Amino acid sequence: MQQRPLPVPRRLAASALVALGVSAVSLAATVLVFFVTNGATAANLGPLTTYFLPAAIALLVFLFLAALVGAFRSWWGAALAGLLGGILASIAGTAYTVVSTGTAWSQEVTDYLLGSLAGTSLVFEVAAIVAAVTLGRAIWRAFPAADRGPVAIVRLPSDKLQDGELTHLERTAVDADLAQEQWDAYVSVLEREGFEIVQAEPAEEHPDSVFIEDVVVMFGDVAVITSPGAESREGELEGIRELVESLGQRVEQITRPGTLDGGDVLKVGSTVYVGRGGRTNGEGIRQLRAIVAPLGYTVIAVPIKKALHLKSAVTALPDGTVIGFAKYLESPTVFERFLPVPEAHGAAVVVLGPDAVLLSSAAPKTKTLLEDLGYRVVTVDVSEFEKLEGCVTCLSVRIR
Structure with a gap:
C-alpha cells in the first residue's frame, strides 16, 4: 500500500x-x-x-x-x-x-x-x-501530511476483471491487456493534471475492485467507508481504513443492514445526492445522512432504476451544474440546475480543476458541448471498464 x-x-x-x-x-x-x-x-x-x-x-x-x-x-x-x-x-x-x-x-x-x-x-x-x-x-x-495538492486513490485491475458484476448490460468479452493499458493511461492523465497518485493494495480475488470509488467517499477530511450493495465486493474494504487514515482522514463507516456504493454519491457543494437503487438502500442513506449532517451537508435521496449507480447517470461540472443522460433518470427536476447531455457515456465527468473535466472518449458530442461552455475537456478511453458498467469517476477516489 x-x-x-x-x-x-x-x-x-x-x-x-x-x-x-x-x-x-x-x-x-x-x-x-x-x-x-x-x-x-x-x-x-x-x-x-x-x-x-x-x-x-x-x-x-x-x-x-x-x-x-x-x-x-x-x-x-x-x-x-x-x-x-x-x-x-x-x-x-x-x-x-x-x-x-x-x-x-x-x-x-x-x-x-x-x-x-x-x-x-x-x-x-x-x-x-x-x-x-x-x-x-x-x-x-496529529501531524498533517502537508499542504498537499489533490490526491487520487486508485487500485490496479484484477486479473478476474472479466467476471465483474453486471446489472443492466449483457456480458461481453473484456480484453484484460487493453484494460490495463487504459487504466495506465487514466492514471497518467490524473498525474499530469496535478493529482498525487496513491495506490491501494490490489485485490486480485475481487473482479470489481478496480472500481475503487464504490468503497470509500470523501467529505473534506472525513472518509466514509461504504457497505457495498453486492456481497461479492465486501472483501474490497480490506486495508482501505488504514490507507485513508494514513492520508490524514478521519474514518466513519456504513454498516449492515445498510448498503451504500460510492458510485451512488454525488456531492454538489454542501448538497449530497444519493442514488436509491440496486446497490444502495434506505438504511445506507439514513446512516450516511447521520454521518454527514453534522459536517454541514444535506442529503437528498434520488431514485435510480435505469443505471447501476447515480453517477452513471449524472455528475456535476465545476460550477455545480448537474449534467446527465435524461433517459437514465426518473426525475431530473430534483437537481437545482440540470443540463442534459446527448450520450450515455457523457453523463460522467471527473472534475480536474475549476475549468477542466475528464470525460470518456466515447462521448464526442458531449465533449463539444462542454467545450462550448468554456471547459477544457480531457478525454480518455475506458471502453473495457464501460463494458462492466464502469465510468471515469469510479476508477479513482479524489481528495482535494
Whole structure:
C-alpha cells in the first residue's frame, strides 16, 4: 500500500514527539505497577525509576528511528514497533544495569537477561505496545501530511476483471491487456493534471475492485467507508481504513443492514445526492445522512432504476451544474440546475480543476458541448471498464 509520508521537517518533529511520549508513558506505567505491587512505598519510587530508565531511553531511540521510517502510519506498524522496541529496550536496559555494577559477562548473566523478558521487563514491554498503538498513533496522526495538492486513490485491475458484476448490460468479452493499458493511461492523465497518485493494495480475488470509488467517499477530511450493495465486493474494504487514515482522514463507516456504493454519491457543494437503487438502500442513506449532517451537508435521496449507480447517470461540472443522460433518470427536476447531455457515456465527468473535466472518449458530442461552455475537456478511453458498467469517476477516489 503506497502511503504519503510526512515532509522531512514534520517527520522529524513527529518522530521525536512519538518516541518521547511513548517511552515516557511506558516508563511511568511500569514504575506505577511495581510501585503499587511493592506496597506503594515512596522510598521505592527512586530505585524503580533508576532501574527502568535505561530501558526507557533505549526505547526512545528505537521508536524515533522506527517512526522516521514510517512505522506509525498504520496501527499494525505501531504495534510492531512497540513490541520490538519493548523487547530490545528491555534487553539493552537490563544489560546496562548488569554491566554498570561491574559484573563480568557470563552465561548466567545471559540467562538472567533473557529470563527477564518474561519476568521483570514484561510489564514494560506490554506498556510499550499499548502506548505505541494508542498515544504514538495519535501523536503521529496529529501531524498533517502537508499542504498537499489533490490526491487520487486508485487500485490496479484484477486479473478476474472479466467476471465483474453486471446489472443492466449483457456480458461481453473484456480484453484484460487493453484494460490495463487504459487504466495506465487514466492514471497518467490524473498525474499530469496535478493529482498525487496513491495506490491501494490490489485485490486480485475481487473482479470489481478496480472500481475503487464504490468503497470509500470523501467529505473534506472525513472518509466514509461504504457497505457495498453486492456481497461479492465486501472483501474490497480490506486495508482501505488504514490507507485513508494514513492520508490524514478521519474514518466513519456504513454498516449492515445498510448498503451504500460510492458510485451512488454525488456531492454538489454542501448538497449530497444519493442514488436509491440496486446497490444502495434506505438504511445506507439514513446512516450516511447521520454521518454527514453534522459536517454541514444535506442529503437528498434520488431514485435510480435505469443505471447501476447515480453517477452513471449524472455528475456535476465545476460550477455545480448537474449534467446527465435524461433517459437514465426518473426525475431530473430534483437537481437545482440540470443540463442534459446527448450520450450515455457523457453523463460522467471527473472534475480536474475549476475549468477542466475528464470525460470518456466515447462521448464526442458531449465533449463539444462542454467545450462550448468554456471547459477544457480531457478525454480518455475506458471502453473495457464501460463494458462492466464502469465510468471515469469510479476508477479513482479524489481528495482535494
